[in-house]
Amino acid sequence: MNLLEIKHLNKSFDNKTILDDINLKISKGKIIGLLGKNGAGKSTLIKIINDLLTIDSGEVLFKGKKIGVYSKENIAFLPERTYLDKSMKVEAVINFFSDFYKDFNKEKAYELLEKLDLDKKQRITKMSKGMQEKLQLILVMSREADLYILDEPLSGVDPATRDYILDTILSNFKEGASIIISTHLISDIERILDEVIFIDKGKIVLQSEADALRNKEKSSIDEIFRRMFKC
């Protein structure tokens, strides 16, 4: 069975079509890049998979079941913008997550925080932007979820932080789980992808295995993307 299946999904805002007849299958144990330009529909699609937006028509199934409470229990989501209460201390956020999610591994979260030398008594407001991004990622990757969805995890961070983020993703996802990473910074991330999905103007234009695509086109995913979506 597919981990995630989307059938004939349509979504529009004020008569403007945002997602146009999306059909998609995601299987277990894959790292998938959801790649598209700004405004292509990536974030809308991700919000729908996380049951944060209603749809006009179609179906979104997680392990064969309609998305809802069950899927939220098993999907770990890193949104583009933080939703944390910044006046909270790190320790309080960890407890909050631990109360909220059954699959949250507190020991792992503390272990990862320790490696960063992050004081658990510190308030989020006092942390640098990069540190806040890292904390957010640690919270998400400390869940033992079946699917991790990361919306633009690399935008706005320096190259060293980028390496840290990629490492943390690779070494902490539960075995057999899948990861969907949306990004427009393809060259930084393509090395870790099993599969790529190109989305443009609300439509899925390509879904392929990453190495097979490189082999066929004799170039990088970044290059193929640029050629396909030249402005």
Add this chain to the structure above:
Amino acid sequence: MEFTFDNNIPIYIQLLEYMKIYLISGTFKCGDKLPSVRDFASTFKVNPNTMQKALSELESMNLIYTERTNGKYVTKDQKLIDKLKDEYAMTLAKSYMQGMKRIGLGKADSIKYLERIDD
């Protein structure tokens, strides 16, 4: 060691090259037990699935083998490793000669240049 990857070439092929060098140089010797797929993946900072693909490829070349439940081992056949080394060295030599030919130098001159290099 930092591992770099060229995004224009399938990643598993580049992993395969790194692995071959490990075997040729004796980082892993005949009969040695290999680290797990996940350990390798984290050393190279790649996706475990891609690492698995590279290891499967090595296995189909008989350079490594899987012992059920125990993990993966380097072949016990030293001849296979020697052959791999010979082929690899030949490829490097050919690529050197190609470069020399491009600037108009023949074999004899090429050898002279090699001799001038300090080890």
